Amino acid sequence: MTKTQLSDCYNRISPYIHNTPVLTSRLVNTYTNATVFFKCENFQKTGAYKMRGATNAIMQLSSEQKSKGVVTHSSGNFAQALSFAAKSLDVKATIVMPANSPKVKKDAVVEYGGHIVECAPTIEAREATANQIVNDTGATFIHPSNDPDVILGQGTACIELLKAQPDLDVIFCPVGGGGLIAGSALAAHYYGHNCQVVGGEPMEADDAYRSLLSGTIETNQTAHTIADGLRTQLGHHNFPIIQKHVKQITRVSEVEIIEAMRFIWERMKLIIEPSSAVAFAAVIKDEKMVRNKKIGVIISGGNVDVNNLPF
Amino acid sequence: MTKTQLSDCYNRISPYIHNTPVLTSRLVNTYTNATVFFKCENFQKTGAYKMRGATNAIMQLSSEQKSKGVVTHSSGNFAQALSFAAKSLDVKATIVMPANSPKVKKDAVVEYGGHIVECAPTIEAREATANQIVNDTGATFIHPSNDPDVILGQGTACIELLKAQPDLDVIFCPVGGGGLIAGSALAAHYYGHNCQVVGGEPMEADDAYRSLLSGTIETNQTAHTIADGLRTQLGHHNFPIIQKHVKQITRVSEVEIIEAMRFIWERMKLIIEPSSAVAFAAVIKDEKMVRNKKIGVIISGGNVDVNNLPF
Structure with missing residues (x-):
């Protein structure tokens, strides 16, 4: 780069x-x-700092991509960051979170405007659920770090x-x-x-x-x-x-x-x-x-x- | 003023x-x-903020006063502030503290260079002890706020x-x-x-x-x-x-x-x-x-x- x-x-x-x-x-x-x-x-x-990467990733999307929203799987800071960055940019964010995530983390995502989809607490279930959302809605998957x-x-x-x-x-x-x-x-x-x-x-x-x-x-x-x-x-x-x-x-x-x-x-x-x-x-x-x-x-x-x- | x-x-x-x-x-x-x-x-x-007042009060003393040190009674932030301000200005600080003050507060005063004299946990004992030190040593009493x-x-x-x-x-x-x-x-x-x-x-x-x-x-x-x-x-x-x-x-x-x-x-x-x-x-x-x-x-x-x- x-x-x-x-x-x-x-x-x-x-x-x-x-x-x-x-x-x-x-x-x-x-x-x-x-x-x-x-x-x-x-x-x-x-x-x-996760706000920085989340904001940049969303801003680099096309108008059509933005209209279909973004999705990630995270129970941590990136979940909150993507939710809030998306809201600031008028884009819908879906966050795949393990069903057993602490309530305080779920509440924070909702407060920042994210839409939560729960899944089983395994990395396979997270990825499968996120893929399903991408396939169903055309949303863009944004990885928290890679x-x-x-x-x-x-x-x-x-x-x-x-x-x-x-x-x-x-x-x-x-x-x-x-x-x-x-x-x-x-x-x-x-x-x-x-x-x-x-x-x-x-x-x-x-x-x-x-x-x-x-x-x-x-x-x-x-x-x-x-x-x-x-x-x-x-x-x-x-x-x-x-x-x-x-x-x-x-x-x-x-x-x-x-x-x-x-x-x-x-x-x-x-x-x-x-x-x-x-x-x-x-x-x-x-x-x-x-x-x-x-x-x-x-x-x-x-x-x-x-x-x-x-x- | x-x-x-x-x-x-x-x-x-x-x-x-x-x-x-x-x-x-x-x-x-x-x-x-x-x-x-x-x-x-x-x-x-x-x-x-107590560092500010403590520093000013010590700096306003004469050289002779400074040589005899300062004293206050406090178990809180002023005790630490006067200790550290005095150390920075090469003046001896004596802090009158109730004997039952938390150890963490006593430790902080000592760490900042103050000399502790313990007294009974009453306002009368604090004032009497501070007065005694003033009388005995010629140190200047500095009140935490007044x-x-x-x-x-x-x-x-x-x-x-x-x-x-x-x-x-x-x-x-x-x-x-x-x-x-x-x-x-x-x-x-x-x-x-x-x-x-x-x-x-x-x-x-x-x-x-x-x-x-x-x-x-x-x-x-x-x-x-x-x-x-x-x-x-x-x-x-x-x-x-x-x-x-x-x-x-x-x-x-x-x-x-x-x-x-x-x-x-x-x-x-x-x-x-x-x-x-x-x-x-x-x-x-x-x-x-x-x-x-x-x-x-x-x-x-x-x-x-x-x-x-x-x-």
Whole structure:
């Protein structure tokens, strides 16, 4: 994907998204021996960066496609993002969700204007149900992460971060399905000055780490991580970008994720979800790499059940 | 107090404090039918605006006074703020705290460099212990709210807010001891354009509301409020300023405080303490006054025990 495609995407979606604040903390800087800039996508519409890719993917559809709506399967932030982006663009969004999804997640999708179709709680049932809707209605399926237009959209958070802080040395972001890190790696490549991108990934869902080692897309062997947004795995659109432009994947334990999350909550007063804490946990773990450098961290989202905290 | 005193104070303390961000939320604007600007003092050093007044009060001391240290009695944000401000200015701070204060609060004071002297958990014991330290050491007692230099310092948050948004119609802030609202009222008077100041106060600790009605400083009849920072009462330095420059005090219930707090946490992804939620709860309650207006809200702090939430 070219710089022009990325900059066109940024110009296209800018009216529909927030240019979220970049925050700093002297305490964090002291603690990490680095200068750290947090790109706060927890303040993004619907509480996560997913709005960016969802908005771009819908805007790239033809009028006829738009008239038939969009569909995805997700029980997480992309479900809410696609619902709200579609509503903003006057397009119908259908979200395939497992019937056992938490009520709070179903309510959020409905609140943002999405239409829910329930399915059995398996990946096969999700895909079959989504395919059925595509066949029946002519709606366009939009994948949460393995879609070029989604990848471009997710990269725009990193563009904004680099416009605010052009000389970052390293940008850390979480790795789940790979859309955010692929887009960020493209943005760092085109907009940074020798800016490297490092992925933070839970040890309990380390498909990206192992995929980079083996050179082929690996599946997660476990997904017992609190970082519920990162249980997904890489796809054929984003993996080659990650191979080419990501410096390394740093794996972190569940304890490290929870400690990083608590640090950001208590010291920076920001509500971030566990997936976002994974990126900061990787910064702490990579202490030698970050020392005396200018570091960016993509705080991917802030959607967390405040009645069910890990601390 | 004059505009020159206030602007001198602002110039004096600026190198030692954060100019905290002013954040907005479309959801809040839709919900309130107003345009609301949140001055995020939860991002201030030590997690609350109290750093401002503490810093100014210490900076106004003579070299000889500074050499003998400062003392206050507080188990809340002022204890931490005076400790850290004193450390930054190379002055010794002694904090008189009830022996039964939570360990987390004692730890914070020690971490910020304060020296704790414990006393019995009564206001009489606090004052007697502080007086004893003043007599024994020559340290200067600094009151958390009823001190002209503290009031001026607290007003600087409102100066920054009005520099960022000069044409605010109304600024809401919480009322506890009265230092923040008195300082804010002075700042709105000198820096605003017909900008009014409204105080949010818990019904369970409504001394300011009743004091404005009676024209004399009233004491709290109860203090059973979750807004632990607002259980204190007005003093003779700040009450006349409040009488002259504050438009009204809006009282809110405990349920309204908790709902407002939850709204800010879940929708704005900001960790704010219950006292800050009181100001936003007052905005919601004063829906007719705020409609179609530009509103400022002082988010006073974010120091809250994340293991002991009211929701």
